[in-house]
Amino acid sequence: MALSKTEVLAGLAEIVNDETGIATEAVQLDKSFTDDLDIDSISMMTIVVNAEDKFGVKIPDEEVKNLITVDDAVSFITNAQ
């Protein structure tokens, strides 16, 4: 069964925490990965691969640059399920 946006956000926050040490509660939908969370492109790719694995979705490399905010990523994963 497909996960809700809230569930995807919670799962994604755990992945971000594991990769960067950023507290899960800081990973909010309106946050920018780069500007607010200070996540660099290599960490972002690691998060993407772990998200693909966790949620069973495919996030094309060319799509990663469009995932500016946490909401972008959560929406993409939710729709791709």
Next chain:
Amino acid sequence: MSQPTLNQYTPVKFSRIYSLGAARGDLTVTNDDIAGPIDSSDEWIRQRTGIITRRRASESLSLMDMAVSASLEAIQNAGIDASEIGAVLFSTITHPHQTPSAAALLADKIGANPAPAFDISAACAGYCYGIAQADALVRSGMAQYVLVVGGEKLSDFIDPTDRTISFLLGDGAGAAIVGPSETPGISPTVWGSDGSHWDAVGMTASLLELRDGTAAWPTLRQEGLTVFKWAVWEMVKVAKKALEVAGITADDLSALVTHQANIRIIDELAKQLAVPDHVVIARDIIYTGNTSAASVPLAMHALLKSGEVKSGGLALEIGFGAGLAFGAQVVVLP
């Protein structure tokens, strides 16, 4: 009249690496030295690559000079005479002549003439490709000793304003002598290629475009994130397969010697591979930079020289890069 029976080579059972040799560029280039044209900083480069300095060769130090130096050290440490070398394999992408090969000139310069000699074009996987071929040549009985060299003068093919790869790159050469052994010293190689990502790492233009005036001097470029993803998650599968076919587990290793592409790739690969704490992870990139085909032998040579690993231990070596091409094997440290 009956047809005569042909002679064929008499195989030997096992092979091993006898020795290594190393030569690095004579210049130490700091991050501050190169940060300006890419609008970057020492901190940014360290954080994203792990590199503090890279070694580059001055104008007067050629790729061949470094290859000769590394080869002579390996020959001396192997305790053989250069005339006993039965093949010279030179892995490089920066030999500045389409033909003849760098290997033939190297063979002559080190006293191995008339050994068969040829270049290998497998970029950062090239040294592991060379070890695979040397292992096969020795075990088949085709050559008693094989010289494998991975060498690059990448600084001839960089663009100071390129933010994708140029700032990572260094110059150097690593050499190994492979020969017959009474016990297994080189595991089966897991190697391959994926030309569907042919454009992921390579040159900005072809020589024909340069000739026609439609392109400037070709330099190296990469699609960094695509390569990072492949280098970690696909290479983890290759590394696991290499351990499996070697008949060992990561717990049996003394060292993990990956291509020194980027510290983030090295560390993530080690993490995904779940190597135990006692396994020494080669991080020669920090002070040498990424030297493509030279990086695996240079890193292994450094670990042995510093005493961080001992002769006789097992090392998983894995090279990966442009092609895309990859090769991995477990070796007994010389």
